[in-house]
Amino acid sequence: MLDIEAAMARAQAEHGHIPKSAAEEITRQARAELVTEADFSEEYSTVRHRMVALLNVWRRSLSAEASQYVHYGATTVDIYDTATIMQINASIENIDACLAGAIDAMSELALAHKSTVMIGRTLGQHAQPITFGKKVSVWIGEYDRHRDRLSDLRERVMRSAILKGAVGDYSGLGPKAIAIEKSFARELGFAKPYTADWHGTRDVIAEYGMVLSLIAKTHARIGQEIFLLQSTDIGEVRESLPEDVVGSSSMPHKRNPIVPERLIHAGRTIPRLAEVLGDDQVNFYERDNTSRLSPIVEDISVQSATAARSLTRLIGSLEVDAEAMRRNIDRTSGYAMSQRVAFALAEHMPRTEAEALVKQIIRFSAEQGIDFEEALNTATEVNMYLHPTDITALLDPTQLDQQAIAQVEAVVADAAPKPTE
Incomplete structure (x- = not known):
């Protein structure tokens, strides 16, 4: 919050809206340790407004001049919205890095098993042989598209720093308000902001939730497939677990899936959180807020990063039983x-x-x-x-069509890091 207030002060000073000396002091004093939890709590118990409590305590560390120009012409929701956008931007970068790590692990697995034959299944029935590398290449393609979605989304996030005043029309921010907002965004490392007010719509935040929902559904699908493939009756893959991990409290022989189950769960909870962010597009009039989105953004972001890291660990240590795959092909006698x-x-x-x-x-x-x-x-x-x-x-399933192998290699090559990444 203090970083955002300081960026706003610098932008205002750049365009002569407040004194440069005030902006410099505000920037120097934008330090969280100047607002202790105890002082904030005491002030909040009186004013019952988080932003006002924060500013009242912080102003005690500022000169009279600087104090006068803190939060000058701004409104609380602009600061909160910009903070949320900054967090979403950081989260996108984090989750994208997690997906890149998952793709690396999948690529290594796919190439190692590009010729490992297994039965392909459609509608729960044996269809015809594929390779395990082909199966993993499908996962790679899906996550590569998710990275594209995150990249597209990030372009809109980078245009969503906001400084438009109480009703979103720049009133109270002076005659150079639009230029100040552009400078404000630049100070925070963002692109030219949308001129239209978005506080009452929050469609970009809703889109963020929906992209995370799509990613979570892929986690769930892959988790479910590994869950089934490692079942006793199929036994084609195994989740690698430390020896002291307990599979069952009462049946010592069991090796229960752990991470696949978590991924399935993420595919249920994350989309529900995304629904709340989608509902937040429906608000009253210009700038009301009826859903308290901040905790939802926190929860969906943390859950999404956690699930992506879990996926990478699962894929990176997955045990593949090629002999079991061949036995299952032979169950239908050719x-x-x-x-x-x-x-x-x-x-x-x-x-x-x-x-x-x-x-x-x-x-x-x-x-x-x-x-x-x-x-x-x-x-x-x-x-x-x-x-x-x-x-x-x-009738020999190991006699593979070379196009099937080339397909796996091409998918891995397409998803490989580009020089600009």
């Missing part, structure tokens, strides 16, 4: 490669006939209790076109 077989047959017959033939062979295989490869080798319609060695190759 059926997961049926599309490859149909495509190979479609080079010799209409595609619809090829697909119908493969489906018929799968049904026969299941009914007879024989594996897919044996059923294909005994089907005359298949033997006419495909040799047993062709069938073996088609």
Whole structure:
């Protein structure tokens, strides 16, 4: 608050609205230790206004001249709004750095497993093989887009320092009020501020909440997927935990997920906080405030940074069980490669006939209790076109399409830090 008051005084002095000597003293005395908690509490118990209590105590450390020009023509909400914007700006920088760290961890994991085959699942069913690197590359792409959103949002945040007076029309701030506001923003390291008053709308703050909500939903989705993939029945990945971490108070064998559960929870709580910030766009008349947004901004910011750091720790130490992934592919006896077989047959017959033939062979295989490869080798319609060695190759999930590997590499390269970062 004192830094903002000092920046305002310097801006006003720059344009001759207050004496330069007063601005210099205000800047020198903008020190938090001059307003003790005890003095502030005693003053607040009398005036019942936080800003007035702060200024009354602080003025005791100033000369008569400087004291006269503290908070000159300003209104409390401008100071609070600017403080909130400064905190949001710092929070965006912090959260963006957290996401960059998560992407680094994901990129290392994706490249390490760009050829590690696992079953792809759609609608809860085995679909066809993918690589674990491909799965992680989807996460990378999503967080890279979140970083774009934060960057776009930050441009609007940087234009949101505000000094417009009691009703937002610069009244009380002198004939050079608009120029003073520009200088005020520059003093705080911000860009040219929006000329239109935004205190009653707070759409940029609402947008901040909504971007954090989107990020939290991604945390929850990834947390839920890791939660499921490390379940006993699938067992393809494991959260790395210290040996003394207790999984269950009553069942010693259990290795319960911890961070995935936290990420799922963040995907529920952070969007609820974002709703409150969105509701804060609806206010009465010019400059009323009905929702007390400061605690919400604090809570959503801290929760968002905490969740992003938790995600990075989880990804950075995730254990991948390639053997379990292969076993799960084999659970359907080769059926997961049926599309490859149909495509190979479609080079010799209409595609619809090829697909119908493969489906018929799968049904026969299941009914007879024989594996897919044996059923294909005994089907005359298949033997006419495909040799047993062709069938073996088609049913080998490790025979990867090079485009799938190139895709992972390209996603990692696209998300790599740019020279300007």
